[in-house]
Amino acid sequence: MAEIIKILIAEDEPSLGQIIKESLETRNFKVYLAQNGEEAYTLYKTKAPKLLVLDVMMPKKDGFTLAKEIRQEDNAIPIIFLTAKSQTQDVVEGFTIGGNDYLKKPFSMEELIVRINNLLHRITLQKSAEIITIGAYIFDFPKQTLTYQELNQQLTHREAHLLFHLVKNKNQVLDRSMILKKLWGDDDFFNGRSMDVFITKLRKKLKNDDSIQIINVRGYGYKLVC
Structure with a gap:
């Protein structure tokens, strides 16, 4: 049942x-x-x-x-x-x-x-996802945490899902319109501004490893390079 x-x-x-x-x-x-x-x-x-x-x-x-x-x-x-x-x-x-x-x-x-x-x-x-390594970070998607050495950062639900999709498409362009529709429900201007804010937050949380970058591919979307 x-x-x-x-x-x-x-x-x-x-x-x-x-x-x-x-x-x-x-x-x-x-x-x-x-x-x-x-x-x-x-x-x-x-x-x-x-x-x-x-x-x-x-x-x-x-x-x-x-x-x-x-x-x-x-x-x-x-x-x-x-x-x-x-x-x-x-x-x-x-x-x-x-x-x-x-x-x-x-x-x-x-x-x-x-x-x-x-x-x-x-x-x-x-809940079914596994723990993921991103450079020197450990990303626990089920628990929504990002760990670097002794630094443990709690992610919001949306930060965790956005990072998860970036990791799934690592070194490839994550289509901006597609991810907006998937996570925000619509790819309008307001949601686009909101996603930009979350991308900035993720960059700050990943700043301890210089080998990790989230690149803005103008007109297409974002790419996680690691």
Whole structure:
């Protein structure tokens, strides 16, 4: 019998929250619904969901603040932000905090469900992946850690997946549009800016080994040279 996946929805618009809950329950998910950030945090602590869908603008505690608190306790749980915001800095902030996906309102339930399933599939792949050597670094994809000698760095979910795809295509160009669609869901301008931020972060975390470079191949994508 297939495992029933528990999902926490935090949405202060009662009608939208109920529509999301009912739509997911028809797909055999167990859904917990909160209408503010404080209630969502309590449900997160008591119900142990496998994935979070958080509205950014909520009373008592907004989605970004809630995600920051949860990321201090759990670096791996997938987080999808729901928001009416569309400014580049908001999108980048959401991913920088540790969000895994970002869905702008209005959206279709089918799109949300596809994104949820994609994230859950990535988690399954992550658990089955092996530890990888990158130059002088040890990359533990399942644990999302990058180790150099005594230095152990914790990666975010998105950093780990981006690095994993760079390693899989080592010394080859990783197509920019393809990886944006795979990890961000869309290759639009906002997501492109967000990916550039994550590439910069990975370069800093790999800086202790001079033999490792992440090269920007203009017009095509990125290449991990090692």
